[in-house]
Amino acid sequence: MHAHLSPAGPRGRDRRPTPGGDAGTPARPTPGGDAARTSARPTPGGDAGTPARPTHRLAGPLALALPALLVACTADRPAAPPPPTPTPAAAGMDAARDELAALAAAAQDRRLVANYTLRAPDAPDRTVVVTSANDGTWRVDIPGGALGGTADVSFAATTDGLYQCALPSAARPEPPSCVRLGDPDDAVPRRLDPRVQHPFTDWLDVLTDRRAPLAVSPAQPxxxxxxxxxxxxxxxxxxxxxLDVGIYCYDRDGTPTAVRTAAGTLILAGTPAPAPATVQLAGPVVDREPLGTAAPEPADSASAATP
Known part of the structure; x- marks a missing residue:
């Protein structure tokens, strides 16, 4: 028996069976094979014959354009305005308001008996007496404060109420008498109000109230x-x-030293005296009409003079 040997060479190696395969199946191409097959391999999601697009061609223009877009947006945005700077005049008015409020608060606590010279147009000088008692009651005597300047009156607030008292005078020599106008904190009715007592009483509350519609600035006495x-x-x-517009002056301890309003000018005369424990009414309380500020008609003069 003769043995047949296969000829050696490439043909014999090509027909050698691969592990797990058929003897006649050609061998698979190894990596790094034909260049044409590699270039023809389809990209994910693309056509088999279309080569992949290079991404670095878009990255360059975008990198150059983005800063320009940001600069353009920033340039179009308006700049925020600077905060307003308070003017020296406004700051000075605020300081004056604070100073006046502090002095008026001190005046509310000031207890004294003081004389003031009242100067008004077309009238002789008069002496107004202001009493601020230790218990918080007050009294202001006003010569010529009623009946067109022909009658002297006194306004007083005690624990029992607010009163107007008629004082003896040359034009009205009757004994003093008082009329109750209301509670201690009530306002004097306008027709009876000579407006001289306010700077020492209720207007002090206005001057200490920062919510009051006031404009305050320093002034000369x-x-x-x-x-x-x-x-x-x-x-x-x-x-x-x-309150009435005008000039308001105070000493450092809160003593009112001068007031100038439409009613006239009040100027402190002399040194204030110590305050009493409480104020006393100028006369007994009677049942009659209070005296108004207007001058009476000639026919009413006799009846107004009767207490």
Missing amino acids: PPGASGTCYSVETTSASINAP
């Missing part, structure tokens, strides 16, 4: 007056202003 003075204006258009 009226002639013959002393103390620290302030010009006070109202910023409200209401006809019922909280």
